[in-house]
Amino acid sequence: MLYIVSTPIGNLRDITLRAIDTLKEVDLILAEDTRRTIILLKEYSIPQKKILSYNDFNCHQRTSYAVSLMKTGAKVALVSDAGTPGISDPGFFIVREAVKEGIQVIPIPGACAAVAAVSCSGLPSDRFGFFGFLPKKEKKLVEILVNIKNMQGFTYVFYESPHRIVKTLSVMKEIIPERNIVLARELTKKFEEFIRGTVSEVYEKVSKSAPRGEIVIVVN
Numbered sequence: 001m002l003y004i005v006s007t008p009i010g011n012l013r014d015i016t017l018r019a020i021d022t023l024k025e026v027d028l029i030l031a032e033d034t035r036r037t038i039i040l041l042k043e044y045s046i047p048q049k050k051i052l053s054y055n056d057f058n059c060h061q062r063t064s065y066a067v068s069l070m071k072t073g074a075k076v077a078l079v080s081d082a083g084t085p086g087i088s089d090p091g092f093f094i095v096r097e098a099v100k101e102g103i104q105v106i107p108i109p110g111a112c113a114a115v116a117a118v119s120c121s122g123l124p125s126d127r128f129g130f131f132g133f134l135p136k137k138e139k140k141l142v143e144i145l146v147n148i149k150n151m152q153g154f155t156y157v158f159y160e161s162p163h164r165i166v167k168t169l170s171v172m173k174e175i176i177p178e179r180n181i182v183l184a185r186e187l188t189k190k191f192e193e194f195i196r197g198t199v200s201e202v203y204e205k206v207s208k209s210a211p212r213g214e215i216v217i218v219v220n
């Protein structure tokens, strides 16, 4: 069995009882960053049994190894740095291979920054699209924003780096200045903040002092 285990996105208390049970029970933990996962394991007194790194660089090799183990009956858990594996994080490849091999894939749901941001955005959340990280190239960013401009009735969710947020908003302001937007920053952490307004208003706020930390952008 392959367990896809969600872990906290900031506040270490945001873990489910089932996630703790699963991490205790499995034979192998594949972790995007073993050091971060070890902190979590220590917090919940989960024995540090076999734990291996799993990232974009070694996912082919680690997947073959994990699949061969699971075929002998072993239980494997995949965790990412934070939140739900596979959501703008490594995970898709091993899930696809496990499905191909007839291995049971079991979700252990929990924190996900995109869902936390949408649920507190105050923007319509019955129909939303998640687009992961916005493209770094301005031409591609403009293409996406023009599509958003032409599509009505949906909420869009993006991940963005604090280094690019002001530039991204300055491009957004040219294409969809009046749309309502929410920047959900440092969710579940000490400096959690929601910056709300039209794109132009939010741009005015953040261009004076660029927000730090992790950010989700929610656009109506």
Ligand code: SAM
Binding pocket: 009, 010, 080, 082, 083, 084, 085, 086, 087, 088, 089, 111, 112, 113, 114, 158, 159, 160, 161, 184, 185, 186, 187, 188, 189, 214, 215, 216
């Ligand atoms: N798998 C994760 C999830 O389920 O949310 C997402 C991982 S992705 C590599 C990291 C991005 O998620 C960050 O750059 C940021 O946009 C968003 N993110 C993660 N944690 C966050 C937090 N506590 N507050 C706001 N955004 C967060």
